[in-house]
Amino acid sequence: MNDKKVYPWKTELGSNPCCISDTIISINNLSLYYGKKCAFKDISIEVNKNCITGIIGPSGCGKSSFIQCINRLADHVDGVEVTGDIFFHGQNVYDSRVNLINLRKKIGLIFQVPTPLPLSIYENIALPLKEHGFDDISKRVERALVDVGLWVEVKDKLKDSAFKLSGGQKQRLCIARSIALEPEVLLLDEPCSSLDPISSEVIEKLLLNLKSRFTILIVTHNLAQARRVCDHLCAFWYDLNNQHGFLLECGTSHDLFENSSNEVLKDYVGGARG
């Protein structure tokens, strides 16, 4: 494997200070099949601690499936087969001895559509905390809501249904719910695609704030957003001949946007296609 091509930022650590830190997740030759259909093939990526790594690319090239492999949520889809390895702190998450409940506590996932549970605002955060045996529940709920900037907006209606919140508030509640569990990694699957620009901006700022505490992996369709928030970018593309997604290029977001030599990628980030 050509190291320089797969992990180009490793060669230029100086240009991006957060990349000096350790690799927290390393993914080797990951492929995913739905039955006989291949969603993506042979993807190798390293994710650095306390960085925001973005995954961009057109629809259908397996970005969401890819991100769902990392906390093994893809397991729950019928007929899914995953090959390759994902190492989280050096341990293979596809090892049969891995405790899925602990893994998902450490690696939280936020979906494209905000998914509050059918409970009150308070219980949405408290129930996962209770499930994982945390104490000081009410303090932790407050802290999580403060972290996502929702506390002022909801402190008087914690008993209300979470469905009464606006779309952006719901998504922030979902983020609060995940970070309350003190994960190490946050996976976000197009978290802003169902939100208006103002709510998206709030979420983007939130992500930049959370960067110091968590490692963030975000799938996004919004190239401007990727440019604004991501330290690293992985561009996925779709192989029309073999009908599966693959990793087109990987690097610091500056490199991908400004210095890419790949014609397809240049057109895509330049807005000429995609």
Next chain:
Amino acid sequence: MNKLTKIFCWLSGLVISLVLISILGDIILNSLESFNLTFLYQVPMSAGRRGGIYPIIISTLLITGISTLVTVPIGTLCAIYLSRHYPSTLVFKKFIKRMIQVLSGVPSIVFGLFGNAIFCTFFGLGFSILSGALTLSCMCLPLFITSVEEGVSSIPDEVIHTTHSLGFSLYTTFKSIVLPLAIPSILSGLVLSVGRALAETAALIFTSGYVDRFPESLLDSGRALSVHIYDLAMNVPGGDQNAYKSSMVLIGLILIINSVFNIIAKIISKEGQLYE
């Protein structure tokens, strides 16, 4: 062609309404003239020709109540297992689903004979309210399970994926999330199965028996309303008047129970709207 379709739809609606109206009309007209409330709390006399149906109402409520108590927990758990959200081998689920389909097509007289062989004879419960109630449970379970399973399966995937991604155990997922969301479908399953249990005759003749005394324990034989109606109409000359009155009470009972469940369902779904 358009007009013809309209006329046929309208006519079939009319036929259905006429059937219901004529049944209700016949019963009400024939029972109203001699109906008074003492009928509800008097003991039947002279094989039911005179007197009331107090012990029979009590037996009916006991049989239906116990059968519901047995049906709801077993049926709900089974429905959750069969729903598409429960991770398990598809083959076994399909097998159970097919069994339930077959079971729901079994005629009630067969359930009666089965209940007689199993509960009355094999378990030694004899002709009793308990035997009748358990037999009715066997009969209502397929109906109840199908209704609840549909409700549970209609819970959106996102909700279940979220519980997975938060690392919930299967127990928490189903206790705290799925069960509360399934309550409306549990209630509608209840309406269906209670309605069927109240209306059942054939299965009860062989299991809970004919005795029209006031039941002293659950192991006593007790006559259900539908059995009483059947007996008065077929075996007791001169019992027609009281058969009509009993029918009216039975229909009234079903209407009352249905509306109570509907009101509960409405209250719950009103609260549930907070979560929609």
